[in-house]
Amino acid sequence: MHLLPESKNPCMMNGNMTRRIAAFIGLGLVNSLALGQGEGGSLSPDIKGALEVHNRARAEVGVAAMAWDEALATEAQAYAERLVKLRDLVHATDANGHGENLYWYSATTATPMTDASTSWYEEISDYRYRECCGPRFQQTGHYTQMIWHSTTAVGIGVAVSSRGETYVVARYNPPGNWQGQAPYPKR
Numbered sequence: 001m002h003l004l005p006e007s008k009n010p011c012m013m014n015g016n017m018t019r020r021i022a023a024f025i026g027l028g029l030v031n032s033l034a035l036g037q038g039e040g041g042s043l044s045p046d047i048k049g050a051l052e053v054h055n056r057a058r059a060e061v062g063v064a065a066m067a068w069d070e071a072l073a074t075e076a077q078a079y080a081e082r083l084v085k086l087r088d089l090v091h092a093t094d095a096n097g098h099g100e101n102l103y104w105y106s107a108t109t110a111t112p113m114t115d116a117s118t119s120w121y122e123e124i125s126d127y128r129y130r131e132c133c134g135p136r137f138q139q140t141g142h143y144t145q146m147i148w149h150s151t152t153a154v155g156i157g158v159a160v161s162s163r164g165e166t167y168v169v170a171r172y173n174p175p176g177n178w179q180g181q182a183p184y185p186k187r
Helices: 045-060 070-086 112-126 137-147
Strands: 030-033 099-105 153-161 166-173
Touching (some): 045 137, 045 153, 070 099, 099 112, 099 137, 112 137, 112 166
Antiparallel strands (some): 030 153
């Protein structure tokens, strides 16, 4: 993807968003966007939207809201940029002890974090309350990480390849999806 002027870049519609552009010398692969904090330390609309999706899902099952964690977001951003270089959607072999959700789509959007979070939430349609990590875990594991009762923080990173593909990485602390445990206490 070539870099568009800020006014035309769909991921930069809000001029208050900070932007990091990573140039991988010789690869020319990536326009990576950290849609983190705006001026004055306030959260970007996309982060607010992603947190809202996560915390609404958590409220539905009776667990406490998560907070945004900038260190997790930095870690997630670095891994999203790595995925662009790899041209593949693979979980990290070492996520620093954190949980991880991944999302990929073939276009760009102004709200990649919110869109990914919504997709993970939509796995609820396949979820039935049970201990992790049973049948249909491949279809519901993103959702269960979002609602895992002991998880208190999330950070999300986004990178867009030169082909316009968007990679979204969420990191969670503490991680969820522990074998033999339920994501939240049964009500």
